Structures are given as structure tokens and as C-alpha cells.
Amino acid sequence: MPTNPSRLAYFPGCAMKDQARPDELGTLQALALLGYEVEEIPRWNCCGTVYSLAQDDLMRHVGPVRNLVRVQGMGEKRVLTLCAMCYGTLTRSARFVEEPERLERINAFMDTEDDFRGGIEVVHLLTLLRDEVGYEKLASQVKRSLDGLKVATYYGCVLLRPREFAVDDPERPEVMERVVEALGGTPTVFPERMECCGAYLTVGRSDVVEDRAGRILRSARGNGADLVVTTCPLCQFNLDKRRPAGAPSLPVLYLGQILAWAMGVDEPAVAALLTDEPATGKPVPSGV
Amino acid sequence: MASELDLSRDRLDAPFARRVEELSGENPYACYQCGKCSAGCPFADYMDALPNQVLRLVQLGDESALDLSAPWVCASCLACGVRCPKGVDIAKTMEALRLLALRKGISPAPATPDRPCPQIALVGAYRKLTP
Numbered sequence: 001m002p003t004n005p006s007r008l009a010y011f012p013g014c015a016m017k018d019q020a021r022p023d024e025l026g027t028l029q030a031l032a033l034l035g036y037e038v039e040e041i042p043r044w045n046c047c048g049t050v051y052s053l054a055q056d057d058l059m060r061h062v063g064p065v066r067n068l069v070r071v072q073g074m075g076e077k078r079v080l081t082l083c084a085m086c087y088g089t090l091t092r093s094a095r096f097v098e099e100p101e102r103l104e105r106i107n108a109f110m111d112t113e114d115d116f117r118g119g120i121e122v123v124h125l126l127t128l129l130r131d132e133v134g135y136e137k138l139a140s141q142v143k144r145s146l147d148g149l150k151v152a153t154y155y156g157c158v159l160l161r162p163r164e165f166a167v168d169d170p171e172r173p174e175v176m177e178r179v180v181e182a183l184g185g186t187p188t189v190f191p192e193r194m195e196c197c198g199a200y201l202t203v204g205r206s207d208v209v210e211d212r213a214g215r216i217l218r219s220a221r222g223n224g225a226d227l228v229v230t231t232c233p234l235c236q237f238n239l240d241k242r243r244p245a246g247a248p249s250l251p252v253l254y255l256g257q258i259l260a261w262a263m264g265v266d267e268p269a270v271a272a273l274l275t276d277e278p279a280t281g282k283p284v285p286s287g288v
Numbered sequence: 289m290a291s292e293l294d295l296s297r298d299r300l301d302a303p304f305a306r307r308v309e310e311l312s313g314e315n316p317y318a319c320y321q322c323g324k325c326s327a328g329c330p331f332a333d334y335m336d337a338l339p340n341q342v343l344r345l346v347q348l349g350d351e352s353a354l355d356l357s358a359p360w361v362c363a364s365c366l367a368c369g370v371r372c373p374k375g376v377d378i379a380k381t382m383e384a385l386r387l388l389a390l391r392k393g394i395s396p397a398p399a400t401p402d403r404p405c406p407q408i409a410l411v412g413a414y415r416k417l418t419p
Contacts, residue, residue, distance in 0.1 A: 013408075014411075015406065019408075046407075049409075050416055053383035054384065055312065057387070083408075161366035162369060163370050195330050195365075195367070196365030199409075200412030201361070201363050202405060203398070203405050203409050204401070204402070205334075205398065206403055234406070234408050241404075
């Protein structure tokens with residue numbers, strides 16, 4: 001039976017139910033407006049947030065693979081993530097267990113699950129918008145243009161590295177900039193847009209992450225940005241909550257939030273983000 | 289005759305380098321020490337040895353690489369690997385060095401939050417920095 005192309009299995013991950021909830025609320029409504037039937041996968045578990053880079057350590061792949069088994073159980077061939085880190089872990093595990101011996105071992109270990117058969121594609125929101133919706137259709141759906149707003153597009157690491165599953169050219173990406181343009185905004189390309197924020201070092205080395213956040217925010221502001229967008233909840237946390245004293249106060253939002261705002265989604269968590277400046281009629285951030 | 293010269297790395301007595309290679313899947317001897325990894329590493333400022341120096345110690349079979357803080361400051365952002373002209377994914381070498389310590393029960397990096405953190409950070413830190 002062919003799968004319905006507009007039906008999308010969706011893996012939220014922990015952050016979308018917690019600190020990134022406004023991203024999920026906005027994005028899911030935007031996707032509905034774009035004609036998708038998004039269905040959360042049943043009984044999902046944490047993806048692990050970071051993946052093992054070792055040749056063994058198969059145990060570290062059990063979490064992500066269990067989620068892929070759920071997608072398989074829905075009869076779907078692909079799964080959508082909004083979170084950059086979930087995209088990384090699910091993709092890495094899907095590729096890692098392509099090797100038959102690893103697949104056999106992990107299936108033997110997951111005693112109570114259906115065997116994973118492989119062949120599940122992990123799709124990130126950005127590639128969905130680029131490759132399936134298309135920038136033109138996206139632009140045609142805009143109800144509230146981001147006209148006049150300078151948006152710093154912050155990729156961070158996981159969307160672009162490793163090269164094997166980068167959503168775009170790892171050194172010269174443009175997908176997020178094109179999405180911002182489709183929404184009517186002006187992308188601010190800044191040198192630090194692909195540089196790591198420090199990720200999980202925020203736990204034990206918040207001093208390092210503060211330095212990183214300050215440098216990234218200063219670069220964004222220095223290049224003229226009104227706000228920063230990202231798709232990674234850990235980047236969002238680090239840039240916002242590890243913002244050092246004296247660093248620019250520009251808001252750090254999720255891509256899904258500006259997507260939903262531009263598409264006119266009527267959702268309090270989204271609508272409050274930007275307001276039209278009475279004098280110019282152009283959108284401005286409502287504050288951090 | 290040149291064809292009779294034994295230039296193989298098998299002649300090196302460097303079991304430590306082999307162990308790191310096995311765990312990482314990356315050949316440390318592919319590195320020719322150009323330093324591009326260190327030039328682009330966002331965390332090099334906080335490391336006690338530059339990424340290319342860490343790799344050099346591994347090439348030399350020097351286990352003192354395990355005593356460095358550098359692998360624990362590496363956040364696995366993979367910037368080094370996408371830029372390496374020899375295709376060495378150095379972040380995998382860093383991971384192997386962490387694992388060699390962690391599998392002996394040694395976890396030198398702080399993985400307990402000193403300030404509030406979201407679960408996405410906590411899970412990441414526990415998986416990378418604790419046994």
C-alpha cells in the first residue's frame with residue numbers, strides 16, 4: 001500500500017515538550033496549513049541527544065533505533081524532526097545499523113521490539129521546506145511578511161556536520177537563509193553561523209559556553225541582525241541563557257516560530273514574538 | 289631495489305595508536321600535521337593541547353594523550369573533520385580517547401551542572417562525559 005505523501009510521522013524529542021514547546025506549537029500548525037497530516041509516533045523515547053562516534057558502543061544506538069522501529073510500525077518510510085540534535089542522533093543510528101552485523105546484534109538485544117529492518121529516512125524541517133514544499137509555495141503562504149526584519153540564521157553543528165548527513169553544504173549552507181527570504185525577511189549571514197555554541201559543555205563548563213555565546217551574538221549583531229533563529233533547542237538555550245553580561249540582547253527564536261508567525265498562525269506563543277511597529281508597519285521583536 | 293623496502297606502519301611498535309584506531313575507525317597516520325583542525329576549532333583556546341598535537345601524540349603511541357584535558361573540552365562539533373584535507377575525522381579520535389578513560393571508570397570532566405540546565409544538555413553530558 002503506498003503511503004500517503006502528506007502524512008508525516010513525527011518524532012518530537014524531549015525539548016519540544018518542554019523548553020522548545022513554542023517551536024512545536026507553531027511549526028505543527030504551519031505544517032497543517034501547508035497540507036501535512038503530522039502524526040506523532042507512539043511510545044517514543046529520548047533520542048540520546050548526542051551520538052556515539054565510536055566503532056563499537058552499539059548500546060548507544062538502542063534509543064534512536066527503538067524510535068525508528070516505531071516509525072516502521074506506523075507503516076511509514078520517513079520521520080520528521082524539528083530538533084537538530086534529534087535529527088543527528090536518529091540519522092547517525094539509522095546509518096550505523098545499515099551494516100548487517102550491527103543490525104543483527106541490535107535486533108537481538110531489543111528483545112521485546114519488532115526487528116528493525118532499516119530503510120527509514122530521517123527528515124528535518126528545513127529539508128522538508130526546501131525539497132518538498134519549495135520556497136515558492138512557502139512564499140505564497142505568507143500572511144504576515146517578515147519584511148524589514150534582519151534574521152541571523154544560526155545553524156550550529158548538527159545540521160551541517162558530519163558531511164554525510166548535512167542538510168546542506170557544510171561550509172556554505174543556504175537553506176535557512178532561503179527560508180527566511182521566502183518568509184519575507186532579510187537573512188543576516190555572519191561568520192559564526194556554523195560555529196558550535198558549546199553544546200553539552202553548558203553542564204560542566206558554562207564558562208566556555210558563555211564565551212561562545214557572547215562571540216556568536218556579537219557577530220550576529222555586528223552584522224546587523226535584529227534577531228537570531230535556530231532549529232536546535234540546545235543552541236537556543238546556550239545563546240539565550242548563557243548570554244554573558246554585556247552581550248547583545250537580541251532575541252534567539254526557533255525557526256518554527258518565525259515560520260508560524262509569517263504564516264499567520266493564531267497561537268499566543270507565536271503571535272507575541274513579533275509586533276508590527278506602528279510607525280513603519282514592519283515587524284519588530286517584542287523582546288527577549 | 290625500492291620494491292624491497294619495508295615502509296609499512298606495521299613496523300611501528302605503537303599498540304596505543306592501534307587501540308585508538310580500532311575504537312575511532314580513523315587512521316591516525318593519515319594526518320600530516322597541517323594544523324587545519326586546530327585553526328578552525330572553536331574550543332582550541334580552552335585546550336591544553338591543540339587537536340593536531342593530540343593526534344601527533346597518538347601517532348607516537350604516547351599514552352600521555354589520555355592525561356590531557358583537550359578531549360574533554362572537545363564538544364564533538366565536527367568542524368575539524370569536515371575541513372581535514374586528509375579526511376581524518378578527528379572528533380572520532382577524541383571520542384576514542386575519552387572512551388579509553390571512561391571504560392576504566394575515569395571521568396575527569398565535570399558533568400554535574402553548576403547552573404540550571406535543560407534535559408537535552410544533561411543527557412548529552414552524561415552520555416559523553418560519564419562511564
